[in-house]
Amino acid sequence: MFGIIAETEPMVITKHFLSEKLGLDFEIAQFFADRKVPANNLYWKGRFLYLSFGTGFLFIPIIMDALYKSGVDKKLVIDPERISRMEQSFDIVMQYERKRIPFDDYIKGMSEVFLPHVVNQELFDDLLSYFKSEPTHTYSLGTSVAALDRADAFLFTCTDLPIDHELMNTILRRWYYLAVAHLMLDDFVDLDEDREKGEENALIDLGDNKIALEKCQAMIEQNIEGLKETNEKVAVFFQKIYDKAINDEPVQALKSR
Numbered sequence: 362m363f364g365i366i367a368e369t370e371p372m373v374i375t376k377h378f379l380s381e382k383l384g385l386d387f388e389i390a391q392f393f394a395d396r397k398v399p400a401n402n403l404y405w406k407g408r409f410l411y412l413s414f415g416t417g418f419l420f421i422p423i424i425m426d427a428l429y430k431s432g433v434d435k436k437l438v439i440d441p442e443r444i445s446r447m448e449q450s451f452d453i454v455m456q457y458e459r460k461r462i463p464f465d466d467y468i469k470g471m472s473e474v475f476l477p478h479v480v481n482q483e484l485f486d487d488l489l490s491y492f493k494s495e496p497t498h499t500y501s502l503g504t505s506v507a508a509l510d511r512a513d514a515f516l517f518t519c520t521d522l523p524i525d526h527e528l529m530n531t532i533l534r535r536w537y538y539l540a541v542a543h544l545m546l547d548d549f550v551d552l553d554e555d556r557e558k559g560e561e562n563a564l565i566d567l568g569d570n571k572i573a574l575e576k577c578q579a580m581i582e583q584n585i586e587g588l589k590e591t592n593e594k595v596a597v598f599f600q601k602i603y604d605k606a607i608n609d610e611p612v613q614a615l616k617s618r
Contacts, residue, residue, distance in 0.1 A: 374412035374419065384594030385426040392439045393422040399448045403455035420543055421447075424515075427535050427591045432528050447518045450474050454514060468492045471517050478521040484529060485520040488513075499526070500533060506580075508548065508561040509541050538587035542599050545581040549606040570618040578607070 379390035396411040405411070412418050429438045437443065450471055457467035472489060479485045487497035491513070503510045519532060548555065548562045555562035556569075563580075567573035581603060588596035606612065 373410065374414070379422055382594065383423065383598055384592045385422055386429055386435070388435065389422055389426050389429060389439055393425070396444075399445070399452075402448060402452045403459070404448070404451035406455075420539060423592075423595055424536065424539055427539065428519075428522075428532060430591050431531050431535060433522060433524060433532075437522065443518070443521060446474055446478065446521075447515075450514070450517060468514075471514050475517045475520050480523045481520050481529065483526075484516070488516055488520070500529065502533070504537060504541060506563045506566060508563040508566045509544050509580075511561055512540050512544060515540075535587075535591055538584045538590070539595075541584040542581060542588060545577055545584070546599065546602050546606055548577070549603075549609065549612050552609075552611040564612075564615065569615070571616050574612065574615040 374394055376387065376391040376394040379385045379394060380387045383390075393412060398405045398408055398411050404417075412422070425438050429435050453462075453467060453470040453474070456462045456470075457464065462470070468489070472485070475485070483499040487500045487502060490497050491502045502513065502516070516533075516536065519529070519536075522529070522532075524532075545563055548564050551560070552562065552564055554560070555565060564573050564577055567576050585596050585599050585603060588599060
């Protein structure tokens with residue numbers, strides 16, 4: 362699902378890299394850089410480090426920093442019990458992605474992890490409706506491209522946040538800036554592989570041609586710009602990856618399709 366590697370950066374993610382190069386709060390950076398790999402968790406299976414440059418890992422401290430900078434109390438953002446629930450949910454995500462469980466069991470498993478801790482019942486109920494393709498009642502969820510919604514189960518981790526509607530809407534907006542940016546970059550990098558395997562990919566879903574490329578470029582550029590709302594350095598980091606990905610041969614070949 363996530364395959365972007367910042368080839369020019371050191372392969373070990375340190376608290377100093379997160380705080381100095383990505384502009385993350387130092388305490389949040391330290392929490393995740395020093396965190397141990399969770400045991401018996403399919404998401405981290407075979408990994409010795411909690412973080413790597415695959416955006417499926419790097420996005421964790423980035424989105425947690427965005428929560429804090431949006432107004433959520435830092436102690437709550439990096440509360441160990443909250444993070445453990447998030448990690449448990451990621452294991453369920455991987456079970457689904459590797460086709461070990463069907464979609465209904467995936468959503469059921471996610472909801473069961475968070476249900477005992479739900480504070481924002483409206484968001485929780487909206488997520489259940491959203492994943493059943495039913496209308497939501499309080500929050501607007503999803504994008505105009507289904508392939509860019511494939512990480513939205515992460516939003517279950519926000520259902521235990523005691524915050525008002527205004528702040529939650531801000532968080533949702535900033536979530537989609539990050540989610541669309543990193544999923545779109547992933548789709549650029551993995552275009553050929555996704556064609557072969559029949560995986561979700563926004564470029565393919567939109568037509569796998571020049572028009573699709575133009576639409577995706579407009580979307581990613583808009584969302585990278587949106588990242589500046591929270592963190593200018595994160596936006597620069599994603600722009601750097603985008604500048605490389607847009608010149609990959611499979612992506613350039615779309616211009617003639």
